[in-house]
Amino acid sequence: MPKQTFFNLPIEKRESLISAAMKEFSRVPLSEASIANIIKDAAIPRGSFYQYFEDKEDIFYFLLEEYSSTLNQRFRSILVKEDGDLIPTFIESYRMMLESIQNKEFRYFFKNAFLNMNYRIENTISKSISEEKRNSRFAEVAKLVNMDLLNIQHESELFHVVKIIRAVTFQNLIQVFALDLSMEESIKNYSLDLHLIKNGVYKK
Amino acid sequence: MPKQTFFNLPIEKRESLISAAMKEFSRVPLSEASIANIIKDAAIPRGSFYQYFEDKEDIFYFLLEEYSSTLNQRFRSILVKEDGDLIPTFIESYRMMLESIQNKEFRYFFKNAFLNMNYRIENTISKSISEEKRNSRFAEVAKLVNMDLLNIQHESELFHVVKIIRAVTFQNLIQVFALDLSMEESIKNYSLDLHLIKNGVYKK
DNA sequence: AGTTCGATATGACAAGGTGTCACTTATGTG
């Protein structure tokens, strides 16, 4: 997390920093991003950057988290709208995600994030589903799910279901960027994947 | 790929370089690895390194690929042994993979690789299943699969089935390292995941 | 206005990384 100093900053300075960082992380992936470019663009001295952030990871994950919390909120409201039906909710959320990356301002930021997805990035984006089963965020979402639809004996298996769908969701998102898929193509692929997951890949 | 010069090297020099690189990539993830450490350990001059490799990515992916081709071969032979039954094959392969990372020499190399998994790493490891549907490697594997067991209408859907299982497989492997799971725990999780994928997560 | 003090700002700097290149050395061939 950024240090308190960052949050004490006048809003325009804070936003100019954020915008400079977005620009840099859109240009290249995290590992190649340079603090020098960010501070040049934001016109702040090097020492100040370290006054606000631990390092470039700090600001990167801050940006990612800020955006992800929006996604998570929207996921939850869709889940409610869909009466706890998990698969339509994921498909609808997926479409929403694809729409938001049409936006030039975010597109390359996410391209760099997804093509260099690692454990931490993945968990930052889908933070409601952390590895901790007793995670309170997960528990909150779990309450909204209609488990009667699912082929599970116990609430703990819901965790597995969500984990599977999540893995497939990320893979599909990565492919959007890797193969430069159109929205329709990607949604088609994703829907087919979820269809198989829903009904099972083996014959009955 | 390494340059020809590398392959022309006397075997002991080549192996000392490989061993030095393994050591460095076991110490830290690719992005933090330093060529300086590799050449110091292998006792070769800096210029020579660049005679053999483009950069550190070059040698890293070479090592990864070398190991992965073993995995892929073994996957195929298990698939034959299991009469083309996909899910037992994946489970058996998963166990094999877990066993091989018990080996100290590989464990931390893979830990660093999996926790920093990105698109390129994932595709290097599972290179038989590339994004190209008409990929010849995939076609070869496809021939070995018993499609009668599967709930699919068309061969092209096999691609989706494999993609789904692959995504879940990687996620499970990452969790081994992230949560320091034991072999048994991880196999239990993985089996449950594949069970759900096999039979479907929704009630019939 | 002056003083004080903690918080914030600043940029020069050390340490360490990368890739290159002019030059040296080795190797093989007519």
Place this chain on the structure above:
DNA sequence: CACATAAGTGACACCTTGTCATATCGAACT
């Protein structure tokens, strides 16, 4: 032996990062 081609070498230019001594700010209190 001489020549051409391949391989080996390390100093160097150029970047990065994180730190730290020093400067500046601003609120609080005489």
